Amino acid sequence: MSTVICKVEDLTKNSGSCALLTQNGQQQQIAIYYLPNTEQKVFGLGNWDPIGQANVMSRGMVGSIDDELVVASPLYKQHFSLVTGKCLEQDASLPVYELAIEDQNIVLKS
Amino acid sequence: MSKLKVVVVGNGMVGHHYVETLATSDVDAEITVIGGETRPAYDRVHLSEVFDGKEPSDLAMTTREHYDDLGVNAHFGDFVASIDRDAKTVTTVGGQQFSYDKLVLATGSYPFIPPVPGHDQAHCLAYRTIDDLAEIKASAKGKKVGVVVGGGLLGLECANALKNLGLEAHVVEFAPGLMGVQLDDGGSQMLRRKIEDLGVKVHTSKATQLISSGDQHRLKMEFADDTELETDMIVFSAGIRPYDQLARDADLKVGERGGIEIDYQCKTSDENIFAIGECAVLGNFIYGLVAPGYRMAEAAVSQLSDDKVSFTGADMSTKLKLLGVDVGSIGDSKGLAEDSRAFVFSDERDDVYKRLNVSADGKKVLGATLVGDCDDYDTILQYYLNDIDLPENAENLILPALDGEAPSLGVDALPMTASICSCHNVSKGDVISAIDGGCQSVADVKSCTSAATGCGGCAALLKNVVDFELTARGVEVNTDICEHFKHTxxxxxxxxxxxxxxxxxxxxxxxxxxxxxxxxxxxxxxxxxxxxxxxxxxxxxxxxxDTNDNFMANMQKDGTYSVVPRVPAGEILPEQLIVLGQVAKKYDLYSKITGGQRVDLFGAKLNDLPDIWSALIDAGFETGHAYAKSLRTVKSCVGSTWCRYGVQDSVGQAIDIEHRYKGLRSPHKLKMAVSGCTRECAEAQSKDVGIIATENGWNLYVCGNGGMKPRHADLFATDLDTPTLIKYIDRFLMFYVRTADRLQRTSTWFENLEGGLPYLQDVIINDSLGIAEDLEAQMQHVVNTYQCEWKTAITDKEKLKRFTQFVNSDKDDDAVIMVEERGQKRPATDAEKKRLAFKAVS
Structure with missing residues (x-):
């Protein structure tokens, strides 16, 4: 099943944006990263920073460390893998959401 | 047991060093210091800089308040008249009596004035104290010619001072050459050539026989060879004599040619009395330099503790700049020892002279003379001090290298005891323990050991040692910015x-x-x-x-933002203050005045930022770049417009400067300030660029810092007019922007800048790199292309796209929860959030 979240043009390349999703009556914030120069192009992680304790992960900078695509928390700069959600420096991780581009839409696969 | 009463007579550099060393040691002492001058200890070595724009207060080494903090009883402006060794008391001219358990004489020396008839008339002066400088200044006012009697180190310093006062300066020396104590004939002649090129007239082998009144000028000097010289003033700097009268009167042993005799413990012939510095004589030798004086002070302090050290003499090698000419003298500089063999290099085209004296077997350095180029000084000194065997072809030490690379002594060859910084007595071993203790850079080692923070002459050597040690322990001195670029x-x-x-x-x-x-x-x-x-x-x-630039606001701990509009120089219209209040009320923002004379509004939601800025821009505000690594504020005092003491319009100047440099992105944030007088209410000396008004213009200070690691700014140039001031700041800022590391404030950049202040002045003022025009053009480009980033953004749909909480919803972030405190909102704590959530459920 796929849920349409937004359009590709709503995103900013090589940066993050945030979407609000209601699943099973629960509101969830998803950080969406749009990296047009990578194979996968879109990545989804939880927006809640478990270390900084705020909904800010979508506003972090993306990049790579040793070939692993990462986002840095905008609060205290720990790096989280865009693929696994794992924090590289501390014992923490973010939920991962599988996203795809279909017809210029960003869709959530589940 | 009651405290040990220690009385120190004399508050020169050495006396002060004794007081400070004792006060911070484990010895439980009640310290009294008596100084004949009205001001506490100051840096006599750099006296001539007072003619170069420095204030006497810039030379201060301590203050009365500092002595209060140390618990030191300070008594200034009164001389000690006598010592009663039996009663163990001293009595001052002012009639005060102090009793002591231990007495320390640090009375220093006085200038020797040759007993020439006429030497005691008006405008015949000495060069020793700050008060002397005031007299020299007064005497020179409106006059044309000045003579210094004495061609030694101090005499040449003084000639420089006269030159800076705008006088035609003459040096009259009795001996056949300049600096006869330190230099051999060849070096002395080269120094003379260079100094004469600078416009100072040198007269050697001149014995003054009479000083009478002149025809064209105030005075006339008549010499033994029947020549004469007219001048408006004469400053005597013909050597120093120890102040030992007090000791003579108290029947302490004095040397044949004066000076209070001391032993290796710095004790005089009375075991309760010490003598240190230039008033003391050890084995018929007076140590007239500050570093040996400091070592004596430390040795004398140690005699009061369990950990005693001796002073058995000191190396008198010295390196300095005289009228801008590099001069170095090491050990037996003239090659007087019987088995001394010399290498001499003389380059009369570039005016460089070097002489290296080695032992007959060619294995050891005995001494050296260097004039015009001191690059080899550090290396030769280390060979000399540490008795290291010379390589074959030792002459290469002073010859210009053919491949352009100067040969240098590998720092690994230095023993642990090798002295790196003689001002602060830091050895190679001390540097290594600092690195063991966690220091990772030259700047770390400097702040930890004080090395290279005195005269700064050892900076290059220190850097070599630190780099070598770091590399040796596998700390890769990797200057790549990160894994993505192999570049700085x-x-x-x-x-x-x-x-x-x-x-x-x-x-x-x-x-x-x-x-x-x-x-x-x-x-x-x-x-x-x-x-x-x-x-x-x-x-x-x-x-x-990064986080803040990305949304042109400062992210706070809960993901909301703070907003800071620019308030140039802190000047603001009442109407604008009202708008700030209205905006804060409308968007429910916590308000606080910043340290940079503006207002910070906290708790703004991401999606409210564009509306908040529309309202602010309508009221005439611009972005304040509080979120950027760029110019923050130019703080100002009210200046001559309102203040009774102001001498220039500091607010107007600060506004112009803030408008010029606003929006300049730099390696780190930049803070500036303009003060309207020397009272310095804008605290300009703690800023990256600080400007202080003088009666003649503006003094420019650079590379100061407040915050975590405060640094007092350096005086860069004095009495500038506004166009020159702006020109220098343009060049300075762009040079910093080009060459600094990422996130390196001007203060750390400066600490790591090889060559220090003279180098920076050379680049900015004298355009030694030939890039000044380029730097100015680049700055002008930035100035011309300035835009208020928020003003542009609020009219650009594509840019505004980012300012939404959610791409697919208008809802707010439900994790942002505020509570009220002192009438304003603030983020709720975790405990408060839990309580609120519990209430909501129940």
Whole structure:
């Protein structure tokens, strides 16, 4: 099943944006990263920073460390893998959401 | 047991060093210091700089308040008249009596004035104290010619001072050459040539026989060879004599040629009395330099503790700049020892003279004379002090290297005891323990050991030792900015500039690897902004902006933002204050006055930022760049417009400067201030660029810092008119922007700048690198292309796209919870959030 979240043009390349999703009556914030120069192009992680304790992960900078695509928390700069959600420096991780581009839409696969 | 009563007579540099060393030692002492001058200890070595723009207070080594803090009883402006060794008391001219358990004589010396008839008339002066300087200044006012009697080190310093006062300066020396104590004949002649080139007239082998009144000028000097010289003033600097009268009167042993006799413990013939510094004589030798004086002070203090050290003499090698000429003298500089063999290099085209004296077997350095080029000084000194065997062809030590690379002694060859910094007595071993203790850079080692913070002459050597040690222990001295670029920030700047690269994608494709990271991206973003000054939210640049630049506001702990409009120089209209209040009320923002004379509004939601800024811009505000590594504020006092003491319009100047440099992206944030007089209410000396009004213009200070690691700014140039001031700041800022590391404030940049202040002045003022015009043009480009980033953004749909909480919803972030405190909102704590959530459920 796929849920349409937004359009590709709503995103900013090589940066993050945030979407609000209601699943099973629960509101969830998803950080969406749009990296047009990578194979996968879109990545989804939880927006809640478990270390900084705020909904800010979508506003972090993306990049790579040793070939692993990462986002840095905008609060205290720990790096989280865009693929696994794992924090590289501390014992923490973010939920991962599988996203795809279909017809210029960003869709959530589940 | 009651405290040991220690009385120190004399508060010169050495007396002060004794007091400070004792007060911070484990010895439980009640310290009294008696100083004949009205002001506490000051730096006599740099006395002539007072003629070069420094204030007497800049030379101060301590203050009465500091002595109060140390618990030292200070008594200034009164001389000790007598010592009663039986009663163990001293009595001052002012009639005060102090009793002691231990007495320390640090009375120093006085200038020797040759007993020439006429030497005691008006305008015949001495050069020793700050008060002497005032007299010299007064005497020189409106006059043309000045003579210094004495061609030694101090005499030449003094000639420089007269020259700086605008006089035609003459040096009259009795001996056949200048600096006869330190230099051999060849060196002395080369020094003379260089000094005469600078416009100072030198007269050697001149014995003054009479000083009478002149015809053209105030005075006439008549010499033994029947020549004469007319002058408006004469300053005597013909050597020093120890102040030992007090000791003579108290029947302490004195040397044949004066000076209070001491032993290796710095004790005089009375075991309760010590003598240190230039008033003391050890084995018929007076140590007239400050470093040996400090060592004596430390040795004398140690005699009161369990950990006793001796003073058995000191190396008198010295390196200095006299009228801008480098002069060095090491050990037996003239090669007087019987088995001394010399290498001499003389270059009369570039005016360089070097002499290296070695032992007959060619194995050891005995001494050296260097004039015009002291680059080899450190290396030769280390061979000399540590008795290291010379390599074959020792002459290479002073010869210009054919491949352009000067041969230097590998620092690993130095023993642990090798002295790196003689001002602060830091050995190679001390530097290594500092690195063992966690120091990772030259700047760390400097702040930890004080090495290279005195005269600074050892800075290059220190850097070599630190770099070698760090490399040796596998601390890679890797200057790459990060894994994506094998370049320093400075190299990336040059690459982007010379290849006209304007996007990160192009830069990383051509000169890097991977996708970049939160280290290199903001650094490149800053470089692009400094070079091309495009809007930070242009589509190719937005990915480079770190947390705060990205949304042109400062992210707070809960993900909300704070907003700071620019208030140039802190001057604000009442109408604007009202608007700030209205905006804060409308958007429910916590308000606080900042340290930079503006207002910070906290708790703004991401999606409210554009509306908040529309309202602010309508009221005439511009972005304050509080979120950026760029100019923050130019703080000012009210200046001559309102203040009874102000001498210039500091507010007007600060406003102009803030408008000129606002928006300049730099390696780190920049803070400036303008004070309207020397009272310095704007605290300019703690800023990256500080400006203080004088009666004749503006004094410029650079590279100060407040915050975590405060640094007093350095006086860079004095009495500038406004165009020159702006020109220097343009060049200074752009030079910093080009060459600093990422996130390196001007203060640390400066600490790591080889060559220090003289180098920086040379680059900025004398344009020694030939880049001044380029730097100015680049700054002018930034000034011309300034835009208020918020003003542009609120009219650009594409840029505004980012300012939404959610791409697919108008809801707010439900994790942002505020509570009220003192009438304003603030983020709720975790405990408060839990309580509120519990209430909501129940």
């Amino acid at each position: 920030r400075q190299e990336l700047f040059t690459i982007a500039q010379s290849s006209q690269i304007k996007t990160f994608d192009e830069l990383i494709e051509k000169h890097g690897t991977g996708h970049g990271c939160d280290i290199c991206k903001p650094a490149v973003g800053s470089i692009m902004a400094s070079l091309w000054n495009e809007h930070v939210l242009e589509s190719d640049l937005v990915q480079l902006q």
